[in-house]
Amino acid sequence: MSRPLSRRVAASVAAAAVLAGGIGLGAGTAFAAPATGSLGSLGSSGSAGENAGEYPSSATKTTDNIKVTKEVVGGSVAPGQKVTYRTTFSLTGHPDRYLAKVIDHHPAGFTYVQGSAKVNAWHLIGGQKTEPVSAVVDAANGTVSVENGAGWALSTTGSKTVTVELQYLVPQDAKVGAHLDSGVSFNVNLFGSTQKFNPIGAYTTIRPQNPGETVTTGSANLGFGSSDGAGGTTGSAGSAIIENPAGFIGDIISNVLKSAS
Known part of the structure; x- marks a missing residue:
């Protein structure tokens, strides 16, 4: 040699x-990359490090009797990697509701990972289960949406909830140390207007690779x-x-x- x-x-x-x-x-x-978990078991949200209190990776809002929690799974992500947003809808009491459309507002530059959209919802046959769904990308407005014309059921009876997961690719030039907020809007059957929490206060922290x-x-x-x-x-x-x-x-x-x- x-x-x-x-x-x-x-x-x-x-x-x-x-x-x-x-x-x-x-x-x-x-x-190890941040675990994405599964829709069946939500678990706890990731930490954003020393700024976790100021820039939390999850946030909860309520409108009428609908509670909405948006979570950045893992809390932080490196440039060029993928991050999952998980939004859960539940009720604080009666009456029952039907969720017709969920619009996810993502940070600028994030790109939706095709085929990653999943919804966990209650079905007449099979009960609460997860299935892939089609998503509509609106790049001009920085949103990705999923919808169900008949509506996904929300009820305190039988703990019927709806959870939407979407995955994005973070741009290579994302600034390390940045804390990027996100949001969510949604339509409920028989509601007269779109409900919007944008921003919602669920931050993605950009960490080094x-x-x-x-x-x-x-x-x-x-x-x-x-x-x-x-x-x-x-x-x-x-x-x-x-x-x-x-x-x-x-x-x-x-x-x-x-x-x-």
Whole structure:
């Protein structure tokens, strides 16, 4: 083995060891992307760090007997990554309501991830369940909407609620440290006007990319992740290290050897 090649191999192994060591120290927080959770179990909202009190990642508003909670799942996101907004509707008392349309107001520059819209609502057959729905994008007004002409049922009887999830791609030039508010509007059958909370006070905090995300979005040669059709990638070098650290290091050495041959 030539001296330049041996130095490159040694440097690659050392770098991989540092990354793998960082995994052990970070214990799943340094490299893991925010979990999106599921519509069936809402869980708690993520923290926005030291500014969580001033810039909360969730907010609740009430109009008439309808309570609306909008949540930024995970609370923070890095430029070039995806973020999920979850909005839940419930009633504080009678009468029952039927939610006909939900309009999500997202921060400027965010791009809707096609096919990501889901609604958890009550059905006559099957009860409360989640299903994908079609979404209408209005880029000029910065909104994405879903609707049901007959209306999704809201009732305190049987705890009938409606939860809408939408996913967005954050622009690559999003400013780290920014706190971006969002909003929601909705129509209820027999209501005379659209109800609007925009802004609502549910902030997305833009954080720096973690090491795994930096490799994923910045190095095509390593081949980590695949296109998700929305300008981002799926998978990450961070998850590859966690799942198979020995294989990850071996792949780096193999790539170095191939490039030098």
